[in-house]
Amino acid sequence: MRIESLRPAEHLGNVTIHGVRRFLELDSGAPSLPHLQESREVEMVDQQAISDVEKKMAIILPIKDEDLKVFEGVLSGIPHDCLMIVISNSSKQEVDNFKNEKDIVSRFCRITHRQAIVVHQKNPELAGAIADAGYPELLGKDGLIRSGKAEGMILGIILTMFSGREYVGFIDTDNYIPGAVWEYAKHFATGFNLAQSPYSMVRVLWKYKPKLVGDLYFKRWGRVSEVTNKHLNHLISSKGKFETEIIKTGNAGEHAMSIELAKRLTYGTGYAVETKEIMSILEQFSGILPIEDREVAEEGVEILQTETINPHLHEDKGGDHLIQDMLLPSLAVIYHSPLADESVKKKIENQLAGIEGLENNPEIPQVKLIPPPQKMDLAKFSAVIEKYLPQMVLPDGELISRIARPSRLPSSGQFKKVIYTDLDGTLLSPLTYSYSTALDALRLLKDKELPLVFCSAKTMGEQDLYRNELGIKDPFITENGGAIFIPKDYFRLPFAYDRVAGNYLVIELGMSYKDIRHILKKALAEACTEIENSERAGNIFITSFGDMSVEDVSRLTDLNLKQAELAKQREYSETVHIEGDKRSTNIVLNHIQQNGLEYSFGGRFYEVTGGNDKGKAIKVLNELFRLNFGNIHTFGLGDSENDYSMLETVDSPILVQRPGNKWHKMRLRNPSYVRGVGPEGFSRAVTDIILPME
Structure with a gap:
């Protein structure tokens, strides 16, 4: 992809809104040779970088009784490596449109060797899982997920979190041009490559939105977007000394977010959802209002806007739909925002008073707001929904990839062994810090595919150094239980964590x-x-x-x-x-x-x-191992009082000898004692653990 270089941007505290950037070439070919320099006006994102993002992205496809031929075309435009999540609210009465949609997706997946999640918005099992997870704001009085575009999008975000993907994109299923669908996904992936912050959003501006009025007429942008953009820009201008027109995508249905941003936003119901996303970012992270999430504030939030080459052609649903369902809610979330001053409100009032049918309505209704999805207990949701996956993943019965129950999951009655080990004085010599005499034991663990979790007073950098030298890919616990570092994509099911550090998801337990x-x-x-x-x-x-x-x-x-x-x-x-x-x-x-x-x-x-605890960290990590692997049996290897909470927590505590060939005395339940100081004792312990498997 070749795209225009950086355009002017607006900064509101910790939020950066980038000006619209045009795509210049949809396929830029192989990476350029080193001596071939790009023009200053052009930035290139190579295909491999785009592919890397697509493998981590889910595309949400909301559908409600759309033309099935058009729907098939949309499916064909989604890049192969993206996970498709179809959220249907279609009729299941005399003609079961939902069944027809599932049949189309299933056939498409079988032919193209890929998978998709397909759910109905009124699925009672999904609603039950969401209720159990403590997120009732998504449910109606009937206990089911409410109808509405925003509710379907949030359900898609939850399922993306469940699938472990890092990015979530939204593409409407009424698009007549499959090439435009393909381009939207490329815009998303390109934008995330260009973003500097892990909390980023990519919003797509249609270059043309053609209408069938006698002859095909290509109109630049849409009526609702023009009005919404005007008032968003006025609100931003009111916070500074200069007028701006930076926002061009206030009602962008085609947009994408990093899941770290998506799960933190507050959403407006119905068609207010896209405008509310922008307002939520400004309200939560700009610094105009008090900021509660300091981690996001440190990294900042980026909104990137890109302009398409393909036009956006879809069915025209009429003026009443545009005004009542789209324009009024969009302006309402701006009007009722705590950021809106009197000048912003007055302009909106004047705008609505000039629209036929709204001129005599003095009240601008409040839009119902839905709290951030991270409020939900994802582990509880996952535990409930796991048994219903065969009904939701297509092709039928072919649970594969990150959604599937992993092949290494033990069958009923079996358990997986997980080994926690101290470093200094256990895996490492207490005198030389050498691990050379433990290399054979480490190879055995790798051959048996047993997780080896470092649990030590050492820092992240110290432990990562040893892990890289030894080729260990498992999670690790730093600074006596201060934090748990888990490699991305290590666990099949998503989980709550506090921050991202390089290739690790970090659960923080200790004081800073x-x-x-x-x-x-x-x-x-x-x-x-x-x-x-x-x-x-x-x-x-x-x-x-x-x-x-x-x-x-x-x-x-x-x-x-x-x-x-x-x-x-x-x-x-x-x-x-x-x-x-x-x-x-x-x-x-x-x-x-x-x-x-x-x-x-x-x-x-x-x-x-301050609050660090090896035992507590192990309990947290054990829950993730159980959730992903089933039954587990834990072993702990240590040598000193500093290891007590670790050894007390595991199923089988093992003590290696200290210098002088003596064991440290501590009260433990059924401890085992192995001869050998440091790595020699570690090796004997590993042999004892593995022998019953032979």
Whole structure:
């Protein structure tokens, strides 16, 4: 794809709205040779980059009693790697249109070797799962999902979250031009490649929207969009000193979002949905109103607008539909927004007063709002809906890819073994940090496809270094349970997480490093004052990794400079080194606890945390393993008191020996003891775990 280079943009706090960019070439060929430079006016996104996004994208296809031939054409335009999710609200009475739609999709999927999710908006099982998951705002008085465009779109977002896709796009099924459908999906993928933020939206502007009025007439844009855009732009202009016309896609039915953005937005019912998406972004993230989601604020939100080459040709549903169902709700969500000042409201009132049929209606009705989909408990939804998947996935009975029950799922009565291990003193030598004597055991685990989860005081960077060296692809727990890092696409079913870090989805359990440092500074100052005023306490020296250089950490820990640098990159804990008599040390530790922090001793250093818990992290991760793999049996390998919560939580705790060939004494339920210090003990433990499988 070749697209115009960046156009002017408007910035409202943390929200960036990009001007419309025209597509110049729909197929730009293979990547250009290095010596062939693109024009400054052109930006190219190669086919591989577009394909990579399409594999992570679901396309929602809402349909309600549309022409089936037109529907078939729309299906043919969806890129092969996109997951199709058909949300139907069609008649199931004398003529079962929904059955006909399912038959068409099933035949299409069989011929093209792909899959789709097809559901009816009034499906009682879906409604039950949504109710159980705590999202009743989507349901009507009859307990079923309400009719309406917005409700169908939100259902599509939920199913996209369930499928594990990262992007969700919306394409209407009344489009007469399959090539336009194909182009929309390419716009979505191109836009996400160009976006800098994980919280992004791509909105498509039709270059022409032709109408059949005698001869075919190509009209630039639509009537409702022109009016909605005018008032959106006036609202944005009212927040600054300069007038703008940046918004051109206020009613863009063809649009897409990253799922991280989609699940955070508030939606307006019916045809107010597209305009409300823009308003929700401005209300939640621009900073004009108080911001609650700091993570989104740090990354920012981007709205990208692109102009098509293909025209958009669809059935004309009449003027009354445009005014009552589309224009009035669109302007209502602007009018009733807390961002709208009196000038914005007055312009909308004047606009509606000039429209035939609305001029004598003084009230602008409130649009019903639906809270963000992330309010829903996705794990509960997944647990309920799992058994109904064969009815929803087409072709019938062919559950494949990320939607399918994975082939590695144990059959009834079997269980999958999951191994949690400490690093220092267990997998790694307590003296040299070497894992060489454990390499054969690690190969055995890989051959048996058993997950090996690092659960250590080490940072994300430290653990990732060892995982890359050893070729381990499983989740891992950092900083004594401060966070769980899960590789994207590792689990089949989606789950709630707090942030994205590179290729990982992160579940955060502990207090942030910044807050820990602030509280720790206060606690240490209080402790030092008490020690100075105590006649019985002796001298004490306290230092932490945050106050030390990389070279100092290297000398103190015997880590090389690279490892020392990674050890300093703490996110949920602080490493503290204390030198002093027992009484003075206890005074320091008491003040740490009195200030609401916790500590653990790893043999050389104290790890100070706020809410971190290896055991809690393991419980969270175990639920994800069970949800995706069925029955599991967990093993925990450790060597010190710092591993107690891990060993207490797993089904089978195993202790390896410490230097001096002794085991650390701790009260555990049915612990096993293996001979060997560090990686030698690790190897024997792995052999004992695997032998029953032979």
